[in-house]
Amino acid sequence: MADPGPSVIEVIGPQRSSCGYCSGRKTSRTFGCWAVRLTVYDYQALIDRGWRRSGSYIYKPVMRRTCCPQYTIRLRASDFVPSKEQRRVQRRWDAFLRGERSAGRTDAAPPHSPSPRKQPQRPAASASDAAALADALRHAIAAVVAAGSLPPCEYRPPALKPPRVGKKAAGAALCAPVGPALVAQARKADPSVAASAESVAAAVAAELSTRLAATSMQRAEAAGGFVNLFTAPGPAGAAAGDARAAGEGPHGGQACGGAAEGAAHAQREGETGGGASERPERSGGGVQAGKRKQAEPQRLAGASGREQQLEVTLVPSRFDEEEYQLYKRYQMAVHGDSESECGRSQYKRFLCTAPFAHVPPTADPQAPACGFGAFHQQYRVDGQLVAVGVVDVLPRCLSSKYFFWDPDLASLSLGKVGALTEIQWVRDAAAGLPRDSPLQYYYLGYYIHSCPKMKYKADYSPSELLDPFEYTWHRYDAVRPLLDARAGRFVPLSDALRGGSDAGGAGAAPQTDGDDEDPGREGWAGEEGSILRQVVSLASNKVHMPLEALAKQFQLSGEGVQGGGGVVEALSGVVREWQAWAGPAGVSMALCLG
Known part of the structure; x- marks a missing residue:
């Protein structure tokens, strides 16, 4: 394998920001670095220690202090066993591609055609129809609970009634305030529930749209927390209920982790990353896609009987x-x-910029056909772009970063389809590599046990969670009781499984008060210092640190700091000291601090 050269990062340090999961103000704690250059091998080592990236900004949650502890979650692709719900989603997608099912998508209305909202509605539901609708709503809510968007609870769905005149239900035959009602009931059972009324209504509407065959209704849409039912076919864009829509990584939470958007260095706009010159790898049926103009709105018929090409x-x-x-x-x-x-700048910074240099298979025989690096996985149906998965292909895994899809196809749960496709990609890639290839895993980003939107990640079974201090992996089923017992607080997984007690107080509430963004010597002696030592322990003999900045930022003793900055031989002793505290590591990394 060719020498990839050193990685170069700039340490930013501890960050505090408002939390996108629990909406806490300045309660999210992370430690951040700006990656000037990062090899795929070093990034693999970092994510196996609990780090993630947002563009070229890399960060790690400060687990004992942050409000919503985030555990890295992964799945060995060869061990994956799809659940009943996941098989149902795949069958629904396959039926759509065969032309046996409609996605509810329509053309833009012709210039002189009447608006769908102005079409006459059928009479309100009969008593038998109302019973069927109520039953369908109950099953839809159960599916949303099973997907992890709501915690288990005995939910009492609100009644579906003819709407009053208003924007939320314009043209609807029936409606109900499903989102506010379910969120209120969920928070009575579990005050830590962070789901919004709008997201819950969207999830229920998407599930309900698949259960209307025995009723007079043809589609369900969500608007402002309401679920609206229509007797006329139409676009299903409002029924955006896929749990994977929620944001971070592929599946849930916030699009940009922690301090990524708050740190000044993360505001820089870089060139688009990847650097791969190879042709796109074809991982699905059909011919290779060339450059395309932006697609005009068109119908994806599905139910017309015409098979569509994915x-x-x-x-x-x-x-x-x-x-x-x-x-x-x-x-x-x-x-x-x-x-x-x-x-565009936010999109480029978050989803296009990457600090990696592409590693082709000619440079590393363990690499798949596409090589290692940052990629976008495009999904096209009959040539039309319907979804994009943003992924990193690394030496041991495919790391799923984000997934977005055509909102007109919300009823097809494309987020889940994408996750299943990415898992299969890992299996196929591993099958084409030597038997001892380490590329075996699918990383789903962070798992937050207290966030209902994130719990479904563990449904891709048998998943594993990373202990962020001992760097050991544990089956989710084994640690779930420990996480349940801590009610959203940090659990040192390895220590808890041994029956030990953590010195940092696993059950202690996170510290959220006080202004400690510049923690000083005492702060660096805590978890932030441990993270810094972890970063520095990845360094070998190519460490470049302006010593004045080092002394100022990390409160080191004045010994050996003479020389007014620059690279000094005496620094190697400091590095050895950090390495002694952090333990051995076989990764070469260069640090630029200050």
């Missing part, structure tokens, strides 16, 4: 206008972002 291709991570337009539609329809919140 094409999945892996392309280097870089800005693409067609992808960006799909991303913007997704963010605005599913997450309620304004157009100004979906700017």
Whole structure:
């Protein structure tokens, strides 16, 4: 294997920001670094110690102090056993591609055709129809609970009634305030529930849309926390209920982790990453896609009986206008972002920029056909872009970073389809590599036990959680009782499984008061210092640190700091000291501090 050269990072340090999971103000604690250059091998080592990236910003939660502890979660792809719900999602997607099922998508209305909202509605549901609808609603709620969007609870769904005149239910035959009602009931059972009324209504609407065959209704949509039922077919964009829509990584939470958007260094806009020059890898049926103009709105018929062609291709991570337009539609329809919140610079920084240099298979025989690096996996149906998965292909895994899809296809649960496709990609890649290849895993980002939107990640079984201090992996089923007992607080997994007690107080509530963004010597002696030692322990003899900045930032003793900055031989002793505290590591990394 060719020498990849050193990684170069700039340590930013501890960060505090508002939490996108529990909405706490300045309660999210992370330790951040800016990756000037990062090899895929070093990043693999970092994510196996609990780190993640947002563009070129890499960060790690400060687990004992943050409000919502985040555990790295992964799955050995060869061991994956799909659940009944996951098999149902795959069958529904396959039926759509065979032309046996409609996704509810329609053309833009012709210039002189009447608006769907102005079409006459059928009479309100009969008594028998009302009973069937109530039963369908109960089953939809049960599916949302099973997916992890709501905690288990005995939910009493609100009654479906003809709507009053208003924007939330314009043109609907029936409606109900499903979101507010279910969230209120969930929070009575579990005050830590962070789900919003809008996201719950969207999830229920998406599930309900698949259960209307025995009723007079043809579609369900969500708006402002309400679920609205319609007797006329139409676009299903409002029924955006896939649990994977929630954000971080592929599946849930916030799009940009922790301090990534808050740190000044993360505001820089870099060039699009990846650097791969190979042609896109074809990982699905169909011919290789070339450059395309932005697709005009068109119908994906599905139920017309015409089989549709799915094409999945892996392309280097870089800005693409067609992808960006799909991303913007997704963010605005599913997450309620304004157009100004979906700017090109934010999109490039978060989803296109990467600190990796591409490693082709000619440089590393353990690499798959696409090589190692940052990629976008494009999903096209009959040539039209319907979804994009943002992934990193690393020496031991495919790490799923984000997934966005056409909101008009919300009823098909494309987020889950994407996760199943990515798991199969790992299996296929491993099958084409030597038997001893380490590329065996699918990483799903962070798992937050107290966040209902994130719990479904563990449904990809048998998943494992990382102990962020001992760097050991534990089956989710084994640690779930420990997480349940701690009610959202940090659990040192290895120590807890041994029956020990953590010195840091696993059961202690996170510290959220006080201004300690510049922690000083005492702060660095705690978990932040441990994380810093962890970073420095990844260094060998190529460590470049302006010593004045080092002394100022990390409160080291003045011994050996003479020389007014620059690289000094005496620094090697400091590095050895850090390494002695942090333990051995076989990764070469260069650090630029200050």
